Amino acid sequence: MALAKESTPVSTRNEADQEAEYRAQTRLWLRLLACTTLIEGELRRRFREEFDFTMPRFDVLAQLDREPSGLVLGELPKRLMVSAGNLTPIVDRLVEDGYITRTPSNLDRRVQIVCMTVEGRKAFRRMAKSHGAWLAELLADVPADRLEGLTGELDELKGAVRDALQKP
Amino acid sequence: MALAKESTPVSTRNEADQEAEYRAQTRLWLRLLACTTLIEGELRRRFREEFDFTMPRFDVLAQLDREPSGLVLGELPKRLMVSAGNLTPIVDRLVEDGYITRTPSNLDRRVQIVCMTVEGRKAFRRMAKSHGAWLAELLADVPADRLEGLTGELDELKGAVRDALQKP
DNA sequence: ATCAATTATTTTAAGTATAAAATAATTCGC
């Protein structure tokens, strides 16, 4: 019988193999986490220092920048993977600071529409430019051809995880 | 001095290339962030549901599990990338719940030594086993040979980012 | 038209993250 290395049924695999895969999966997860926290921490720090802004605040502006006519408030939590309860004070403060406006819809008075102000748009563009430059600085040593490949692999990883979450 | 990196003189690269690399870098970062938050969110949720435990609490136990004779309290923030101020209540509660002990050192009474209790060790092993199984479930669709390659690439990415942070 | 069910949003509460300031103990030069 041939020693099929791939797709061997789990029942016929010895414990050592199982353990090895466990370790490989854990290593992958730890690397992923390390890379993300490293970059995220630096971006967050710079946002705070340069603009007194947090990432969620920036993310809200980023969404609104793509919607010149504004966005239904309830759409933001869906797009940003942020809970609605958490969004409220963030939007409150963005309104207070003059970056966005919040007005009730005429069609459905439960719904509120948030829209970027002119100054908000200007401020966002400035921050987005810095954001891009910071990322370029942090990723400067990653060869351009590697960027694409890694992005694709992460895309597949995301799909695999999402599928696994769908199953049960 | 310009903000952007200049491994190739800017003058010889056209703006479109520059923009393309910016976009590729941003895409990579967004994928990285998406994968991590997806997995992290699921692990966090299960930890809470199954064990009423948070990731930082688990991480502290994971560190102590490798140190049978205990660990100087001040060592934990360094290893876990968690601030000392934040660690205090976490350790407080682990002590309160009987997972660990905290005793002043004889040699240096400023220093406290934290050590896992027998029950703490047992509880940790149980949780670690679940953690491994959850990860295996989430990463089940990632081919074994891809695991290694991706881990290696992320290692290089981490190194590149770390180098970039060192420079200034 | 009215009332229960649905949907949108806000509030509340407990926990965690981060940074800065405060407190406490120790070490080292003198």
Add this chain to the structure above:
DNA sequence: GCGAATTATTTTATACTTAAAATAATTGAT
């Protein structure tokens, strides 16, 4: 040994996350 500097830890303050409960407006069935 004494006292300033260092180091360890805690406290404080602000912000964010999450889930659950509360509030408010609208829809749909009768």
